[in-house]
Amino acid sequence: MNLTLQDVAWHRSVGQLIECVDRPGFWLALTRHFDEYVNVDSWVALLFSNGRPHVFAESQYEGDGSDPLFNDYVKGLYLLDPFYIANREVLKSGLFRLSDVAPECFDQTDYYKLYFTHNVVSDEVQYNVQLDDSRTLCLSLGRKKRFSPEEIALLDLMRPWVAALMRQRMFFEGVLAEKSAAPQTPQWQGSLEEAMKQRGTPLTARELDVVRLMLSGRSNKEIAYKLAISAETVKVHRRNVYGKLDIKSQSELFSLFLKAQIES
CATH class of the missing domain: 1.10.10.10 (Winged helix-like DNA-binding domain superfamily/Winged helix DNA-binding domain)
Structure with a gap:
């Protein structure tokens, strides 16, 4: 079997990700790995459950302090997020694109104009890993321009090992995840x-x-x-x-x- 230098770099990167699955910088390392193959402008790792999403990590905000728009998302705007809505309706693992879940008039909503175009800008894909009958671990990747069909195919090709790493990571996010699982009024x-x-x-x-x-x-x-x-x-x-x-x-x-x- 003949290995290219790109093959060697790929296996080395995956090995490094496995090594840091229990470390604070795991999510950043994972998204940097994506960036080697598919450019990503923003990202967030979060848990969808019965209550407000719990954020484990997110891309760095360029302004001072925390991102005020993303704070509004966690406080209530998530209820208008097509990915959140689709996941609450049907819990399912997989790779999902904005065009898969967005309703017909999504680009006419105030959520799209005031939040999505500022934080995500143009396109978004999301890895979902269903943990049980109420919780889904998610990694959302946003970009200033649309993902091409070839890039989507590559991200989907990566999905089995990305999902496996995300699931393993939950062992180290466990305390917060357990708290998020408690039943709540919608x-x-x-x-x-x-x-x-x-x-x-x-x-x-x-x-x-x-x-x-x-x-x-x-x-x-x-x-x-x-x-x-x-x-x-x-x-x-x-x-x-x-x-x-x-x-x-x-x-x-x-x-x-x-x-x-x-x-x-």
Whole structure:
């Protein structure tokens, strides 16, 4: 068997990753390994569970202190994240691309305009490793330009050993992961409903469902299919929500949502 210098470098890098799986710099070492083959501009390792995501590590923020936009993500914006929504609907291991999980009108949402285009910029892929019936370990890779089909194929080729390393890493992240597994009331429903009650404009459970799907970028047709109602009924719910909240746009609705999540 003939080995190229690239083959030798690959095996050496993987060996080094295995060596540091129990060390603080593991996630950084793993993402630097990706960068040797597929350019990545931002990344985050986090745990999806029944409550707020727990962040294990993330790419360095260029400003002073912590990234304020990412702090907003952890406080509540994650509820509009297509990757989070898809994972909570169907827990599944694999490599997922933004185009696989984003709803029809995602690029028209305030989440996309105010958060995604600032933190991720253009495209995102995510390795998911399902740990049990409620927890998924995730590694998200963001980039300023779209990943090519060839790059996606290479990342998928890497997936078996990346997933194995991520799963092994959980042994050393175990204490925090166990705390995140405790059952919690769905944060979306609780905080927004409470905020609406304080305004004297309580929304029904169905109206809250419509709000959540609207803000995540679902079209009326997608919402209707998801809730097993007609598109006209969706429009009625939308008008009722705007009337109860005394607002006129989805941007105003997004602002109320974000305020409710942060205050909760």
